[in-house]
Amino acid sequence: MNNTLNKKTPAELVKNFVSDNKVILMFVVLSIVCILISGANVSYVAGEVFSRFGRNTCLVLALIIPCMAGLGMNFGIVVGAIAAQISIFWIVHWGFVGVPGFLLCVAMSTPLALLFGWLTGMLFNKTKGSEMVAGLVLGFFAAGLYRLFTLYIMGGVIPYDDPNLLDRGFGLRNAFDLTGNLKYSVDDITFLTTASVLGVVYLLYTLVVYLHGKKFGEGVDTKKFVMQLIAGAVVVVFGIVGKMIPFVATKLGKNRVILADAVMLLAVGLLVYAVVLFIKNRPAKGTPAFNKVLKFAVLAVILFVTNMIPGVNKVYRSVRLPAMTFAVIAFFAAFNDWLVNTRLGQNMRTVGQNRSVATSAGIDVDKTRIIATCISTVLAAWGQLIFLQNLGTFNTVQQQDNVGLYSVAAILVGGANVQKATNKQAVIGVILFHTLFVVAPLAATELVGDSAISEYIRMFFSYGVIAVSLAMHASKKGGKKAKAA
Amino acid sequence: MENKYVLKMEGITKEYFGNKVLKGVDLKVRPGEIHALMGENGAGKSTLMNILFGMPVIHSTGGFGGTIEFNGEPVNIENPHKAMQLGIGMVHQEFMLIPGFTVAENVKLGREISKATIASSVFGKSLERLDKPAMAEDTRVALNTIGLGVEDYAMVAGMPVGYMQFVEIAREIDKTGIKLMIFDEPTAVLTESEADRLLDTMRVIASKGIAIIFITHRINEVIEVTDSMTVLRDGTFVDRLETKDTTAARIAELMIGRQVEKLVDDMEEDNRKISDEDIMLELKNFYVDMPGEKVKGIDLKLRRGEILGIGGLAGQGKVGIPNGILGLYPASGEIHFDGESIDPTKLGDALHKGIAFVSEDRRGVGLLLKESIEQNITFTATQIQGKFLKHFGPFTQVDYKATKKHAQDMIKALDIRCTGPEQYSGRLSGGNQQKVCLARAITMDPKLLIVSEPTRGIDIGAKKLVLELLAKMNREQGMTIIMVSSELNELRSLCDRIAIVSDGKLTGIFAPDASDAEYGLAMSGVTEGGNA
Amino acid sequence: MTKDKIKKAIDAIGLPRLIVFCFFMAIVITAAVNDIDVASYFSSTLKYFGMWGILVLAMLPSIKCGIGPNFGVSLGIVCGLLGTLLAIQFNIAPAVEGILPGFGPWASMFFAIILSAVLSWLVGIAYGKLLNMVKGSEMTVTTYVGYSAIYLMCIVWFRAPFNSGEIIWPLGGVGVRNSVALETSFGWLLNDFLGFNIGPVFIPTGIILAVLLVSGFVFLYFRSKTGIAITAAGSNPTFARASGIDVDKMRVKGIALSTVLGAIGIIIYNQGFGYLQAYTAPLAMGFICVASILIGGATTTKATIMNVLIGTFLYQGLIIFTPPVSNHLLAGTDISDTMRQIIQNGVILYALAQTKGGD
Structure with a gap:
């Protein structure tokens, strides 16, 4: 294998890559x-894309596990988003705010999403082979029930005494404000x-791993354990002490991290590593x-150098990143990776x-x-919570409608297909899809003097990329079948 | 060899819906022995293996009679899981492999080695972490045992078919405590050299004390590799033989066995004129790529007015011949038919030139189950010959009156038991469905009728009616018929000549009264010959 | 009647159909009891039945040829819109009116129908070929192809070089308006044709005749040689092949016919509406058509003309009777759109779950 790879000419390599x-x-x-057309300010575009990245990536990462289990693109994540929105109505109503509220x-x-996910899974088991269209229709169907719930049942049948949130005595207001x-x-x-929390x-x-290992006699590495404890403690201490050091506190103690600082931090981290x-x-x-x-060192130097280029x-200086949100995204991705390497993950792949x-x-296939x-539904619910806390206000009835569409389109743009999707594809996809989302209207305005068309272009791209990806996958599958026959 | 048996099945009986498929069969296998299970299709081999493997299909249809002893202990195998626990493994005919997985992942499929984690202590075993190095190690051991030189981390996708078979075997070997392995026609999909290696591997496995039950149709392989064999015929136990005491011809004879049952009553006098000069259909170098029924170069001549039988074991290609002529599967070679040539790559060409076909797959290919009998009978004639149509300029309408009239005639002529021509064909019994299929073929007034497995899955009474109908059409209307069937007995009672196909090639054309041994050898592809 | 028999009867009718029917009856009865003007709503139901009939009929050939309900009927719809716009652009109605008074609207409508039929036939053939490549995933693919087609056409409408003052935005804009009035072409032409009153109920004879006429054509088509071949190719492809039928070709014919019916359907719909709605208006139509035929008793693999007619009537009746009733009962609340959303998608989900999919 390696030999044949080495034999390839550069032209072939490029062709393969393309x-x-x-x-x-x-x-x-x-x-x-x-x-280029729009002549957009790159700082603006970068800022928008990073903020959309923080908002959307968790939802997109929720698509990976069902894809691995052969369910295709799970358009049913809409019901997860609904679970998140329903919980927000109550938590806000009960007066919880901030991190505890979140x-x-x-x-x-979580329990709501588990229930919804279980029902969705049963539906998918009854519609094997057309899970994707079933998921899509399910999204519409669930949105109808949800609408019934928000507009007529809340405050109508179920007491929900909150005049600020209700429209005409019952039914929630059209926009749900999360400010404050x-x-x-x-x-x-x-x-x-974030560092302190992660350290703890x-x-x-x-x-727990140490105690678990001791209890079940799996053999524990005490030296490693001590090293781990020290490393964890260093992070915690850094988080606490950092706040008292003015330089560190101004850089890392604010509610956002400047991308330039993050890049420097990353470069230093890589170098240390x-x-x-x-x-x-x-x-x-x-x-x-x-x-x-060598690779890490070079990467660190490159990051360092780019940061030195004035433009x-x-x-870099204009982009501000939310630290904890990025940590959550990393957690989602790590969870997906971890699951693949368990028995359950292997069963899903099979x-x-x-x-x-x-x-x-x-293997119990249906289960x-x-x-x-x-x-997937639970991850989607959490993802929607991350999305909404960033957005700050949402359309009570329709917010969930495009969750499935945009997430699926994004991951497909990242190079995923109906049978295989990875974390990397999700990340690349979100960046590309949302870059286009940001710049297409600007370009359209520049070209035809009207930004209204950009909405159509956006939707055309979203649906088009899904249609093309599905058709390509289906025809490949059909072709294989024909060959086998 | 010690005379203790690892497996002892005695007096096994099994009924499916009142139909006795096993009538007291014995099967005994010693440890480390390669034991062949022989028999024609429908002899009961797969039912016997399903019983041994505890398949749900057995228990959901009322269980079975008789006793099974495994390792000297009476056992009750109620599900496949139990069979696996006892140490019975099966190498399937269709590969149970995942192409996108590595060899190690496939070998360990469903039996992964894993380590406990915190999550698994809370949520259960399914969240244990895979121990990939240990899985790879086990796989290497299994691969070394059977001498397969592939890496444990290689992907199965893209491997030659033969390798895949070996990966399957490695999986069975890897199961701890395996004592008996079943190989279900393992060589059917292999090339010759791969098949040789498989036989070698079987010897290696057997030398480790694991018993093997080898199901195959290839008598030469049986002679080459097995120690002993059990022969079944029509659900009955014929004999248990030591391989060294027997010959290929003897085995073939045992498998086929002449039955005295008479299927077709003596017909009216035969005043047909069949001449070797008057050839209706000729196949030259004919190939068909039908999965599981490949035809690999056949030359065959059909005389006008005769009934030609085509026999052979399942999967050897006899069914591929008519399907290829009709253009239903990719085919190549020359077909000369009644002065014209037929292009097998052109769908419908044979139909247009006067050949009608009754498919072996009655419910799948032969019928529109959710349409009326009349629709089923007239459909092909309408499409191919424009019968039962009214024309209005360029537009056509089906003439439902004529359709109904014709269907009623056919129902009467063929004695189709139904509530009327509007009844759905899916509601009819198998025999009556077959008559509907025949009626559709007759409606086309074909020059040549090809029937494939005309009596499969229908009861004995209906069988007789169908065969008599074919005989009548041949004698009274002079219709030339090709009949493809797995049941040699049926062919012998009806046909003028019987061509035997083995491994996609013609191995002989025989008179109906040729000896069992001749047929048996031709069927197992051992000799070429024939004198009819 | 025993329990078993009741269960059998429910199975035969289908649970969602039964629910929808009972729901409809309950609403009509409630309306009658509450002094709501049933007659005028019944008139509307008839009118909307006529407007939707042919669009729903477009589902029939695609189900019969084995592709399943055509979620991508929007491909035909956009062809119909284009034909109509061209008829306006070329001033067909006024031009013909000048020569043959009284025939202007008819000429305009037939021009639109013929033009879009040809267009949609071509589109349908290409679409059918695509669907032949994706056998087994037709429903999923049709849904997204339909959506993309609509947004693609949105971009086209936005900058299409029409210059008729009735089409483009007022004050010298570019591109098609959100809704184009059909007053000067063929708006309400069929609705008013031979219309008459039975008591308070207005019978829109023309449009109902149009639906019956087209249904009749489709009925006869499926009794022709090609028609029964399409049906056979859909219900058992291997059987059809064994009878010498090119299954792929039959599927293309079926889906092309469906696309043409979609095009004609939207023209008939628009004339009944009096306006042509471009842009995203046709987005939901595919789903409504699918839901209608399913309510009428079709499954994803079998459908009849009766399923189309009954389904369209029930669905439209439901949509028209629910708002006044819910308004009346819930004091000024219109719950009808929510109910529509639940029922429509619930029925489609049920049908999907009934189809034993997968390998």
């Missing part, structure tokens, strides 16, 4: 063209606090381990590849599919 990434490349080109929303939406209660509740957590979580985790790796393993020159160290630095083989290997749907 054909493997044609969707991504098409969107990159399209985005660049739009930016955590209560999580706590309340949940808005930015996660986004505003500072980098230093890490300490607890290592402690590279040094630690080098000292620990002392790899000989030319070995893969050495190359790894780039200007863009079910996704071939249901009859899975059955013959003793596995329901679990995948439930996980």
Whole structure:
């Protein structure tokens, strides 16, 4: 295999790269063209894209697990979003605000989303082969029930005595304002606090792993455990002490981190990591381990240098990142990765590849599919909470409607298909899709003097990319079947 | 060899809806022995294996009679899981593999090795973390045992078919405590050299004390590799033989066995004139790519006015011949028919030139189950010959009056038991459905009628009626008929000549009264010959 | 009657159909009891039945040829819109009116129908070929292709080089207006044609005749040689092949016919409405058509003309009778659109769950 790869000429490599990434490349080109046409301010575009990235990525990451289990793109995440919105109505009504309010929303939406996910999973088991269209119709159907609930039942049948939120005595107002209660509740957590929290979580985790290992006699590495404890403690202490050091506090103690600072931090982090790796393993020159160290070091230098370029630095300085939100995104991605490597994840992959083989290997196919749907729905509910706390105000009745469409379109733009989707594709997809989302209206305004058309272009792209991706996948599948026949 | 048996099945009986498919069968296998299970299609081999494997289909249809002893203990195998626990493994005919997984993942499918985690202590075993190094290690051991030189981390997708089979075997080997392995026609999909390697591997496995039940149609393989065999015929136990004491011809004879049952009553005098000069259909170098029924180069001549039988074991290609002629599967070669040539790549060409076909897949291909009998009978004639149509300029309308009239005639002529021509064909019994299919073929007034497995799945009374109908059409109307059937007995009672197909090739054309041994050898592809 | 028999009867009618029918009857009875003007709402129901009839009929050929309900009927709809706009752009109605007084609107409508029929036939053939490549996922693909087509046409409408003052935005704008009046072309032409009153109920004879006429054509088409071949190809492709039928070709014919019916359907719809709505207005139409035929008793694999007629009537009746009743009962609240959303999508979900999908 390796030999044949090495034999490929550069031209072939380029050709392979292009054909493997044609969707991504098409969107990159399209985005660049739009930016050029619109003459948009890059700082503005970068700021918008990063803020949309923080808002949308969790929802998109919720699509990966059902895809792995062979359910295709889960348009049913709409019901997860509904679970999140219902929980917000009550938590806000009961007067909870800020981080506790957000955590209560999580706590309340989780069982709701599990219930909805379970029902969705049962529906998908009855519609094997057309899960995607079923998910889409389910979204519309659930939106109807939800509308009935918000407009007629809340305050009508169920007492909901909140004149500020109600329209004409019953039924929620059209727009639900989160300002002053949940808005930015996660986004505003500072980098230093995030570090402390993560440090504490890490300490607890290592402690539990250690005790667990001791209890079940799996053998524990006490030296490693101590090192882990020290590392965790350092992070916690950094988080606390950092607030008292003026320089650190101004950089990392505010509710957002400037991208320029984040880049520098990342560069320093990478460099430290590279040094630690080098000292620990002392790899000989030319070995893969050495190359790894080198790679990190070079990456750090590149980041450092880009930050020095005035134009780039200007863009970097204009983007502000919410630390905790990015940590949550990382957690979602890590969860997906972790699940793949469990028994359950392996079962899901098997079910996704071939249901009859899975059955013959003793896997309960229907149950596995329901679990995948439930996980996806819960992640979607949490993702929608992240989305809404950033947005600050939402359309009570219709907010969830396009959740499925935009998330699916984004991940497909990132190069995923109906059978295979990864974290990386989700991240790339969100960036590209939303870049286009931001710049297409600007370009349209520049071209035809009217931004109204951009809405159509956006929707056309969203649906078009889904239609093309589905058709390509279906025809590949059909072709294979014909070949086998 | 010690005389203790690892598996002892005695007096096994099984009924499906009153139809006895196993009538007291014994099967005994010693440890480390390769034991062939022989028999024609429908002899009861797969039912027997389903019983041994505890398949749900057995228990949902009322269980079975007789006793099973495994390792000297009487056992009750109520589900496949139990069978696996006992140490019975099966290498399926269709691969139970996932192409997108590595070899190790496939070998360990459903039996992954995993380590406890915190999440698994809370939420259960399914959240344990996979131990990939351990899985790879086990896989390497299994692969080494059978001598397959692939890496544990290689993807199964893209491997040659033969390798996939070996991965399946590695999976069974890897199961701890495996004592008996069933190979269900494993060589059917392999190339010759792959098949040889498989036989070698079977010897290696057997030398480790694991018993093997080998299901195959290839007598030469049986002679080459097995120690002993059990022969079944029509659900009855024929004999258990030691391979060294027997010959290929003897095995073939046992498998086929002449039955005295008479299927067609003596017909009126035969005043047909059949001549070797008057050839109606000729196939030259004919190939058909029908999955599971490949035809690999056949030359065949059909004389006008005769009934030609095409026999052979399932999967050997006999069914592929008519399907290829009709253009239903990709085919190549020459077809000369009554002075014209037929293009098998052109769908409907054979129909247009006067060949009618009754498919072996009655419910799948033969009928529109949710349409009326009249619609079913007239459909092909309407489409191909424009019968039962009224024309209005360029527009057409189906003439429902004529359709009904014709359907009623056919119902009467063929004695189709139904509530009327409007009844859905899906509601009819198998025999009556077959008559509807025949009626559709006759409606086309074909020069040549090809019937494939005309009696499959219908009861004995209906069987007789169908065969008599074919005989009558041949004698009275002089219709030339090709009849493809797995039931040799049926072919022998009706046909003028019987061509036997094995492995996609013609292995002989025989007179109906040729000996069982001749037929048996031709069917197992051992010799070429024939004298009819 | 025993429990078993009742269960069998419910199974035969289908649970959602039964619910919808009972719901409809309950609403009509409530309306009558509460002194709501049933007659005038019944008149509207008849009119809307006529307007939607052919659009729903477009589902029939696609179900019969084995593709399933055509969620992508919007492809035909946009062709119909284009034909209508061209008829206006070319001033067909006034031009013909000048030569043959009284025939202007008819000429305009037939021009639109013929033009869009040709267009949609071509589009339908291409669409059918696409669907032949995606066998097994037709419903999913049709849904998204339909949506994309509508937004693609939105972009077209936005900058299409029409210059008729009735089409473009007022004050010298560019592109098609949100809603184009059909007053000067063929608005309300069929609704008023031979219309008469039975007591307080107005019978829109022309439009009902149009639906019956087109239904009749489709009925006869499915009794022709090609028609029964399409049906056979849909219900058992291997059977059809064994009878020498090119299944893929039959599927293309079925979906092309469906697309043409979609085009004609939207023209008939628009004339009844009096306006042509471009842009995103047709977005929901595909789903409404699918829901209607399913309510009428069709499944994703089998449908008849009766399913179309009954389904359209029930669905439209429901939509027209619910608002006044809910207004009356719930003191000024219009719950009808919410109910429509739930019923419409519930019926489609039920049908999807009944189809034993997958391998």
